[in-house]
Amino acid sequence: MQKKNKPTIEDVARLSNVSTATVSRIINGKDKVKEGTKQKVLKVIEDVGFEIRKGNLLSDNDSKTILVCVTELKNPFNVPVIDGIQNSALKYGYDVLLLQTKQIYTEFSDYESVLKAQRFAGVVFLSSVTSAQLKKITDQLNYRCPIVFCSEYIEEMNIPYVAIDDKDAIYKATNYLLSCGRSKIGFINSNHSHNYAKKREAGFKEAMQDSGYTINEHMIVRLSSVNYGLGYSNALYLLGLEERPDALLCISDVFAIGALKACKKKGLRVPEDVAIIGFDNIELSTMTDPSLTTIDQPNYQLGYQSCELLVEKINNPDTLTKQIFLETELIVRDSTPLMISKNKGEQS
Amino acid sequence: MQKKNKPTIEDVARLSNVSTATVSRIINGKDKVKEGTKQKVLKVIEDVGFEIRKGNLLSDNDSKTILVCVTELKNPFNVPVIDGIQNSALKYGYDVLLLQTKQIYTEFSDYESVLKAQRFAGVVFLSSVTSAQLKKITDQLNYRCPIVFCSEYIEEMNIPYVAIDDKDAIYKATNYLLSCGRSKIGFINSNHSHNYAKKREAGFKEAMQDSGYTINEHMIVRLSSVNYGLGYSNALYLLGLEERPDALLCISDVFAIGALKACKKKGLRVPEDVAIIGFDNIELSTMTDPSLTTIDQPNYQLGYQSCELLVEKINNPDTLTKQIFLETELIVRDSTPLMISKNKGEQS
DNA sequence: TTGAAAGCGCTAACAT
DNA sequence: ATGTTAGCGCTTTCAA
Numbered sequence A, B: 001m002q003k004k005n006k007p008t009i010e011d012v013a014r015l016s017n018v019s020t021a022t023v024s025r026i027i028n029g030k031d032k033v034k035e036g037t038k039q040k041v042l043k044v045i046e047d048v049g050f051e052i053r054k055g056n057l058l059s060d061n062d063s064k065t066i067l068v069c070v071t072e073l074k075n076p077f078n079v080p081v082i083d084g085i086q087n088s089a090l091k092y093g094y095d096v097l098l099l100q101t102k103q104i105y106t107e108f109s110d111y112e113s114v115l116k117a118q119r120f121a122g123v124v125f126l127s128s129v130t131s132a133q134l135k136k137i138t139d140q141l142n143y144r145c146p147i148v149f150c151s152e153y154i155e156e157m158n159i160p161y162v163a164i165d166d167k168d169a170i171y172k173a174t175n176y177l178l179s180c181g182r183s184k185i186g187f188i189n190s191n192h193s194h195n196y197a198k199k200r201e202a203g204f205k206e207a208m209q210d211s212g213y214t215i216n217e218h219m220i221v222r223l224s225s226v227n228y229g230l231g232y233s234n235a236l237y238l239l240g241l242e243e244r245p246d247a248l249l250c251i252s253d254v255f256a257i258g259a260l261k262a263c264k265k266k267g268l269r270v271p272e273d274v275a276i277i278g279f280d281n282i283e284l285s286t287m288t289d290p291s292l293t294t295i296d297q298p299n300y301q302l303g304y305q306s307c308e309l310l311v312e313k314i315n316n317p318d319t320l321t322k323q324i325f326l327e328t329e330l331i332v333r334d335s336t337p338l339m340i341s342k343n344k345g346e347q348s
Numbered sequence C: 001t002t003g004a005a006a007g008c009g010c011t012a013a014c015a016t
Numbered sequence D: 001a002t003g004t005t006a007g008c009g010c011t012t013t014c015a016a
Helices: A009-015 A020-028 A035-048 A054-058 A078-091 A102-106 A112-117 A131-141 A166-179 A195-210 A228-239 A253-266 A299-315 B009-015 B020-028 B035-048 B054-058 B078-091 B102-106 B112-117 B131-141 B166-179 B195-210 B228-239 B253-266 B299-315
Strands: A065-070 A095-100 A122-125 A147-150 A161-164 A185-190 A220-223 A247-250 A275-280 A293-296 A323-326 A329-331 B065-070 B095-100 B122-125 B147-150 B161-164 B185-190 B220-223 B247-250 B275-280 B293-296 B323-326 B329-331
Touching: A009 A020, A009 A035, A020 A035, A054 B054, A065 A078, A078 A095, A078 A299, A078 B102, A095 B112, A102 B078, A112 A131, A112 B095, A122 A299, A131 A147, A147 A299, A161 A166, A161 A299, A166 A195, A166 A247, A166 A275, A166 A293, A166 A329, A185 A195, A185 A228, A185 A253, A195 A220, A220 A228, A228 A247, A228 A253, A247 A253, A253 A275, A299 A323, B009 B020, B009 B035, B020 B035, B065 B078, B078 B095, B078 B299, B112 B131, B122 B299, B131 B147, B147 B299, B161 B166, B161 B299, B166 B195, B166 B247, B166 B275, B166 B293, B166 B329, B185 B195, B185 B228, B185 B253, B195 B220, B220 B228, B228 B247, B228 B253, B247 B253, B253 B275, B299 B323
Parallel strands: A065 A095, A065 A122, A122 A147, A147 A161, A161 A323, A185 A220, A185 A247, A247 A275, A275 A293, B065 B095, B065 B122, B122 B147, B147 B161, B161 B323, B185 B220, B185 B247, B247 B275, B275 B293
Antiparallel strands: A095 B095, A293 A329, B293 B329
């Protein structure tokens, strides 16, 4: 890392026979500078291709920007969360910058370069993490700034977070399906590198077992990314099984929308032949045909409160670590049939 | 802005009876430090709540991070663009940080705080801008770093960009509808604070006029944000007009998906009663029922090439300003009827 | 393994 | 209107 030959403010000052202070004034448009000198300096700046470097950052040493790490922007779940963070941050005068972490992991690299290159007041971690990664991240963050986890969290560690009870949410949704008389449930999950996926799967299995059903492992798929195509193709697969599912429980509305399409493709009616439940209650879930039954997550609040927690930590590092759970709610729309009382039998 | 009492590396050094160099070593885990001193220092760091400030940024003065400004993360159009940028950036070792500009403008503020608080190697501007805003932004960016516009651009200014021919894209789509025998076209646009909206509307009007149709101004709506709900409600409005449109031309697939729902709500068949065309060819447009006819924009390439341009500028500021146009393509799916040869009459 | 001290490039207070 | 200069907080030689 040899010293590059990029011109500094001193070079500009020397070449235009003024002081660095004057150049600084011109760059920042602060005090008055005589038009003549200004032009002269501007010309030099232009000529040598001067670009301000990091020296100026030193004067105001407190960072007023918050970093939000998010796995995939593609997942519409994230957007309201980010809006929540941003609105909270705005109140306190913080800027919000986003880092999409997907690519980074792809390359087996990590957050280090970003964290070292910029100075953040704090970070909201909206990406999903394994315990090992979390360990690494908190290490990298050490002596840097506070962190708050949003939506993803790891129980064993004493770290502030705002999240939902993933297991419980799916437990309830599964029970709902069972009470509709649907017990051949295909479960479209994310893979277990996501903590939420493990918890949701646990909720599914527990609900099934609590009602006396055995788990049919091959009715469970675990996908590496959240997108429509994957939901579609895997729903297609499940619907093609010898014992066709009569319900598809999806851990994302995105998967559920793919599943909807798969049913159409197969000529199956929703909800008559196949019930579908999504997760997240994204805006789109009201736009589908039929509209989606889904588990509402308070995404905006998830983000908003995470940032509130973070700002609290920033202002008072001694604040004790809070862990907040927000409520989910099953929103019943048209992709699931009506609940039945006791009748679990088939009807022709 | 009074000097805050936050501890610096010097405080830590003094309190642990070592030099700042040693503390620095420990923080960065570089050279070897005796375990004993390390623990001693670590304890002090913990006790005083030390957090590294911006001083360290000075040593490596070249920024290796690129800023991407995007209006609304909500619009799925942006995601592949960002992926394109990120993949290009990755090749050259740049990190990519995102700034959602929506809130900022809402508050009548601007980019200044972010631009001043961090140092970027360059910025890709994916947000839409008015000429006035652009002027302000380029001023703010002055002496800071190069900028490349992506997708949005302003003809009058000599600034590098990668974009599509908005006018032409809609011109072709309009002609397609006309050739399908649909001339009562409702046009669902963004409002004119977006440059692309002006251009697309011009394309629509020109096509209509070139075919001898008069423009029906109240069949045009101009929306302030790109989301499903707005598309839905405005399509509902258009479909409720006395002279009901037989086609809805939308400048975003998002609007088109809302329009699809509106047709369903009204009991109108797509494409038999109403043809629908979207814009962007987002992944979701294949998942709808019926699948969407849409104008494909090479979003990934838009992003990728923008970043290539930017890196070129970063490495060689004297590069001449390039302006690149990428091709769009009308993708015909099931939301539009078959083209007819000459028959413009109704059939009962 | 550790310390002393010279920068890094800029801003801002103060002086002229 | 402009110049002088003392920092800003850290990293990094170079010496010990």
